Amino acid sequence: MTRYAGCQARGRVVLAASCIVAALTVWVVLHLITPYSPGLAALWTVSVVALVWGLGLALFERPGTGDPGDLVVAVAVPVFNEDPALLTACLDSLLDQTRLPNVVHVVDDGSTTGTYDEVRAGFLRAAGAHGVRARWTRTANSGKRHAQAVAFRAAPEADVYVTVDSDSVLDSRALAEGLAPFASERVMSVAGVCLIANNRRRLASRIYDLWYMSFQTVDRSGQSAMGSVLVNSGVLALYRAAVVRDNLDGYLNETFFGRPVTFSDDSMLTLYALLRGRTVQQPTCVAFTLAPDGLSHWLRQYLRWARGSTIRTWWRLRYLPLDSYAYWAHLFRTAYFPLATVMAFLLLLLHPMLNRGLVVDAMVITVLLSYLQNLRYLTYRRTDQRLASQLLTYALSPLTSLWIAFFLRPVRWYAAATCLRTGWGTRAAGVEVTLT
Structure with a gap:
């Protein structure tokens, strides 16, 4: 795996470019779209305002820099059908931290691809040499939440629980940076930033990388500036231990219309934290993970995420306080989704009836908004990617927007309609992504 080398080093250039592109987009909407179709212009205007608002808020995100004190940190690593080499890299990275955890507990949730005897022996030996208390437990397959709970319950003395996916490799400063925001007693959870390790393996990998990073650096960064992150990444997240312990029974027994919910674990823990205080993202707390290596895997992963998001929408609108920024931000996002669908529908199906100039202008706006x-x-x-390669991925912005609009958006509607299917959907047949 690679190393993370810096954060927002090109922030001023990006800010200036954002202002220019936003101004061009607004000019096109007001002067070219409105004369042809005021209704479509209104839809575009809402899109531009929402995006500019999110970008503007994201500029106010600042890394936490305080001293959190001598916190007891316990890391939970649930494992199911993981690539042994990737699991080894994950565990090695936890022992290579500038701020070591006090406890690392690996819970093998009944993997069917092996028992990881060599990985286990090497990890326990290395942890002892680093002075880190290490545990390794194998359980019958009961799901990720129950595997995490085994680790949580085994460390009742912890001040902070860290959840790490078994396919994650942490930057050496990840824990030190992730703990810094806890210097404020109001902070209840901290989201790490997830970088895609195999981001140049193929065209789909670049699209995934751009899509996922933009969500973190725009949507989540804006929420973080308001202390209202709605969902942490399962790749790496940190929680006040009291938040987890006080809600553990509800976390393990969540149901939706009588059906047990096994996925969307990270968003549920984030909701518990948000109901108690501030939830933030730490832009300098970084981990690497592998993106789905094929269309089928990506589809199944996104279906799970979208079904979980549908379920979580109910809980957020029911339990978040009406006077909170998180409530209204989520309500707008929920309402905006069908609005964006209408826009895509109009442009795709009605363009033969529209003025040709309007269609061209709409395409220009789509490109501008994507960039x-x-x-x-x-x-x-x-450190593993040159600027030229990063710019190449960025150049795929219009293609990424088309992928979101005409593939992921229909999948999300299907997920909403089938949200009662609460199976995990990946890894059942074995390891799906490897380091090589």
Whole structure:
């Protein structure tokens, strides 16, 4: 795996470019679209305002820099059908931290691809040499939440629980940076930033990388500036231990219309934290993970995420306080989704009846908005990727927007309609992504 080299090093350039692209987009909407179709112009205007608002808020995100004190940190690593080499890299990275965890507990959730005897022996030996208390437990397959709970319950003395996916490799400063925001007693959870390790393996990998990074650097960064992150990444997240312990029974027994919910674990823990205080993202707390290596895997992963998001929408609108920024931000996002669908529908199906000039202008706006949406992708530097390669990925912004509009959006509607299917959907047949 690579190393993370810096954060927002090109922030001023991106800010200037964002202002220019936003101004061009607004001019096109007001002067070219409105004369042809005021209704469509209104839809575009809402899109531009929402995006500019999110970008503007994201500029106010600041890394936490306080001293959190001598916190007891316990890391939970649930494992199911993981590539042994990737699991080894994950565990090695936990022992290579500038701020070591106190406890690392690996819970093998009944993997069917092996027992990881060599990985286990090497990890326990290395952890002892680093002075880190290490545990390794194998359980019958009961799901990720129950595997995490085994680790949580085994460390009742912890001040902070860290959840790490078994396919994650942490930057050496990840834990030290992730703990810094806890210097504020109001902070209840901290989201790490997830970089895609195999981001140049193929065209789909670049699209995934751009899509996922833009969500973190725009949507989540804006929420973080308001202390209202709605969902942490399962790749790496940190929680006040009291938040987890106080809600553990509800976390393990969540149901939706009588059906047990096994996925969307990270968003549920984030909701518990948000109901108690501030939830933030730490842009300098970084981990690497592998993106799905094929269309089928990506589809199944996104279906799970989208079904979980549908279920979580109910809980957020029911439990978040009406006077909170998180409530209204989520309500707008929920309402905006069908609005964006209508826009895509109009442009796709009605364009033969529209003025040709309007269609061309709409395409120009789509391109401008896509580059505006993804500009903050350029703010992260990586030691394994040259600027030219990063710019190449960024150049795929229009293609990424088309992929989101005409593939992921229909999948999300299907996921909403089938949200009662609460199976995990991946890894059942074995290891799906490897380091090689």
